[in-house]
Amino acid sequence: xxxxxxxxxxxxxxxxxxxxxxxxxxxxxxxxxxxxxxxxxxxxxxxxxxxxxxxxxxxxxxxxxxxxxxxxxxxxxxxxxxxxxxxxxxxxxxxxxxxxxxxxxxxxxxxxxxxxxxxxxxxxxxxxxxxxxxxxxxxxxxxxxxxxxxxxxxxxxxxxxxxxxxxxxxxxxxxxxxxxxxxxxxxxxxxxxxxxxxxxxxxxxxxxxxxxxxxxxxxxxxxxxxxxxxxxxxxxxxxxxxxxxxxxxxxxxxxxxxxxxxxxxxxxxxxxxxxxxxxxxxxxxxxxxxxxxxxxx
Numbered sequence: 001x002x003x004x005x006x007x008x009x010x011x012x013x014x015x016x017x018x019x020x021x022x023x024x025x026x027x028x029x030x031x032x033x034x035x036x037x038x039x040x041x042x043x044x045x046x047x048x049x050x051x052x053x054x055x056x057x058x059x060x061x062x063x064x065x066x067x068x069x070x071x072x073x074x075x076x077x078x079x080x081x082x083x084x085x086x087x088x089x090x091x092x093x094x095x096x097x098x099x100x101x102x103x104x105x106x107x108x109x110x111x112x113x114x115x116x117x118x119x120x121x122x123x124x125x126x127x128x129x130x131x132x133x134x135x136x137x138x139x140x141x142x143x144x145x146x147x148x149x150x151x152x153x154x155x156x157x158x159x160x161x162x163x164x165x166x167x168x169x170x171x172x173x174x175x176x177x178x179x180x181x182x183x184x185x186x187x188x189x190x191x192x193x194x195x196x197x198x199x200x201x202x203x204x205x206x207x208x209x210x211x212x213x214x215x216x217x218x219x220x221x222x223x224x225x226x227x228x229x230x231x232x233x234x235x236x237x238x239x240x241x242x243x244x245x246x247x248x249x250x251x252x253x254x255x256x257x258x259x260x261x262x263x264x265x266x267x268x269x270x271x272x273x274x275x276x277x278x279x280x281x282x283x284x285x286x287x288x289x290x291x292x293x294x295x296x297x
Contacts, residue, residue: 024083033054049283062152085170087171089173090175092176182289198252199254232269
């Protein structure tokens, strides 16, 4: 028994050192109805992954309403897979953040501190649903003098930090889902004509997100039905609406973040062939975007 106790004590002492020398990351995608995650080791996704639903009303509109149960679920999953020494990079639920495209004044260089530059803007110009001084901001550059801004309220971010405290997890970063998704999408926009309309559909359990991009710039997004005729009609209306506002659009490309049962109906209605852009080894575009953010210089 003494030798076993000594070995257990030695393993407990070595474990933190191993975590520092050979760090593992848990890439976690949070949603109102559930979560999914993958382990990133040495810059590559490992075989360890997990997915779990959240009970109804546990999380609503991106805000964790029952922080302790969510934290316990995350902690249990990480204990199960021996990940308590891993660092966690998590993407907030889409409803926890809003995004805007901003453009720096013509003739001026991109600011050295773009987040501080945003805080000095007129808050009314951003139309955020919360005060600018309370916003937690993430900025991703777009070609030229534009940037994608994603912002969450400090209240929502603090609530999720408390969730990970309950989990006993080593939270490294919280990122907006919109920023992560856009990072992953950028690789699929190379070579796309500036006059093509790119429509990205991200299916979920209860709804599908529609993101429209043109010339490398997000234009708008909306949440529509998860499937069926309502989904097909909503996507068709979204494309038709944007075409009316932007007469320079010529072609349409329909991208699916995951396979969808209504793909054939969408193809017939829009006259284009859907392209599934989510592929192994990542389980979603959001998780792929978290990994891209990790390896960025």
